[in-house]
Amino acid sequence: MTSRSILAATLPVLLALAFSTAAHAQIGKRFPSERKVVKDPVTGTMLTFLTSKPQGDSKIYPTHPQWTSDGKWLVFRSNRVKGEAMAVNEETGDLVQVTEGGYTGMLNLAQKSMKLYFMRNDSAPGRLQIVEVDLARLLADSKAGTMKPADAYQRICGTTPEQLGAGGDMALDADEEWAYFRVGAGEAGKHLAPGTKIEPAFGPRKMGAGPNGIARMNVRTGEIRHVVSVPFQIGHIQANLFNPGEIVFCWETGGKSPQRTWTVKADGTGLRPLYPEAPYEWVTHEAVISKDEVAMAIMGHRPIPGGGGGVDGAATGVGGANPGQEEGWGITGTREKPSGLAIVNLRTREMTIAGQTPSGSGLWHVHGSSDGRWAVGDDFSRSVYLIDRRTREMITLTAGHKTTAADHPHPTFNADGTRIQIQSAMLSEDGRSMNICIVPVPEAWLKRK
Template identity: 80%
Template sequence: MPSLLRAAVCAALCFTTAAHAGIGQRFPSERKLVKDPVTGTMLTFLTSEPKGDSKIYPTHPQWTADGQWLVFRSNRVAGEAMAVNEASGDIVQVTEGGYTGMLNLARKSMKLYFMRKGAADGTLQIVEVDLAAVLRDSAAGRMQAPARYQRIAGTTPADLEAGGDMALDADEEWVYFRIGRAAAAKHLPAGAKVEANFGPRNMGAGPNGIARMNVRTGEIRHVVSVGFQIGHIQANLWNPGEIVFCWETGGKSPQRTWTVRADGSGLRPLYPEAPYEWVTHEAVITKDEVAMALMGHRPIPGGAGGVDAPATGVNGANPGQDAAWGDAGTREKPTGLAIVNLRTREMTIAGQTPSGSGLWHVHGSPDGRFAVGDDFSRSLWLIDRKTREMRMLTTGHKTTAADHPHPTFNADGTKIEIQSAMLSADGRSMNIVVVPVPEEWLRRK
């Protein structure tokens, strides 16, 4: 195509998208390859401008079903989600009208699900986005009305007080979400203990519950009620009807991890923890396994253990040091990246950093070969689960960052997404980054 004609076509496409300035709006590539100055790992920064980017939480998928796009949160358009093409760096707005809570990417189809405030006070809509149509029409510069791409699957009634995390089931027919105290209390078993707040953040009081909605029919059913505050609801992406969630206190919980079936049966602690254990950041990583961190970030009372860095820092670089949390989270007992088998209930520790905070936010490859975790220094550690070998992949992502790296593997276990402030002039604004698993590790049998 002659250069003048090509320029005219590009201008027309940009005008069409810009005129709509909503779902399908395109932004220029910011893709950069950056060599980690310490480890030598080649990092792919898919965004590199200070636009308020943050990735989806590690409990949920990051890549679209075709493996080509990563969906993330951004202030490029306030309150809307973006998708970035890993190969080209093209950025596309994929929602219009806002969202609240978790972004849920389907694994079998090019669909995105999320919650949005409803027309009436206290109601929430469950919205489905046809990502394939959005990305196709955006590339062609022929966007249609938002209703062509976004479908309201159903609306939660105000008396449910729905909100917080939402998770898409492996069958992609149901979504799970938290319900409020009054609604949960109606289903609480007789004699169940209702917990008070726990810890210095004054969080964790119950009751709370989980409900589910069928995204095809809008039907709503109750799942379970418990006597504590629920957080981090996630679905097992391989086994329909299996849910993992936590008792959320903002820090150490008396019993952090829980699992239940979609019909309310099988409620139990996932990993029964001891008072001295600080369990956090659980994530379903394979069809039978959940990774979690047994924190080793606090000094042993009367000893010399604990983090290398000062106990306090800018932006809470080393949280959880408050005396009010008790003595949990020291290395007087085993700590590290733990993996629990949902079937046998056995727990193993895949690895732990030799010093410092220990591993904090954790994940694993779906094939069971690798595990990954970040630490208080925002360094990223890869673990070979067979040999227990550990390798630092990247570091220097700034403890002043607005959030933590939150590593998450892709579906085939060959790369990891993080969020990073490495390139940020203010030390806080983050970007979307893909970190490769080393080729020599992938070649291992």
């Protein structure tokens, strides 16, 4: 066979493959519903699994909104299309690809408009784009089968200069005009006061060294302004979605921090510890839950030295399924001192403990309803606990999500405080792959006055 005949024979196959690949990566692509309602085998709670296949699903982190502004769609990360984000309709189970060209870091759902914001790598090394997606138009065209090219739905808000060293978490302000993001050591150092002591790495994971900073970009004009620099590593940047111009972030060490939680205003003023912690306290997983409140976990997951026994079977193995058990964290995170799901008031600075599990690791990832009625948390067993903040009553809402799961449930309330989204391996055959799941607040609790 001649080279020309070989080309003629293979060209249709190559074109078909190219078309298949392009179609597979196209924004607006729809997938069959996987929605299933499953009864929790332990608690009897009816769980709605919006995905149920092993496709590498994971929810947005609890520091950020999960639902679109109309309350109908949840956006999540998935390997259905590698590197792209998906949306699922809570009622119908419809699955739609909502990005094209990839993203990096956090997915940000606007709560005043049907928009999605995220960062992605620019074609020039060291630079990042902030991208806006018009979800309303995208979802409507996808349903109608009238999809247009990706740039009809995606808009580049601006590109960060290489010298900023931008990356990490991104958070959309409540005004939906500014996006906050982390900047690297070089840029951060320019804005520190002379003589500032730069913090070294802290703890056995060798993380936490500074400096780092936060900058912001105007998503309408692309203007960039510096917000603040600190002498340590920044993690989990989040905006108070009820109060424009207010940021919460953390000193990230991969575990116990010398001072975990921080807050600052968008203009760089008001920098202070959110909850000034004691050396023996292991504070983690802060999440803004209302205009004035931040939920966080004060951990009780480590055995008291000389106290006998461990925390629980899943938590005590070094290098096992759960974090925080390595040597080198000091005498922290034990129940020798108060621990549990804490809620801090941003205005009065008062802290209250909403609840704590009677044994085991204690509450780990935490959240709360914006009306102040409920708090929720998971633990190392992957169980999820609901707390009535008024009565302090606590129940196990759902369990059986497999300690071998790739991650924790990360419970997060919807806007009206009636439902909680988690990620779960309950349906997974390999015990690791996770799916997107909705857990209702019990009807009897919702009827409480």
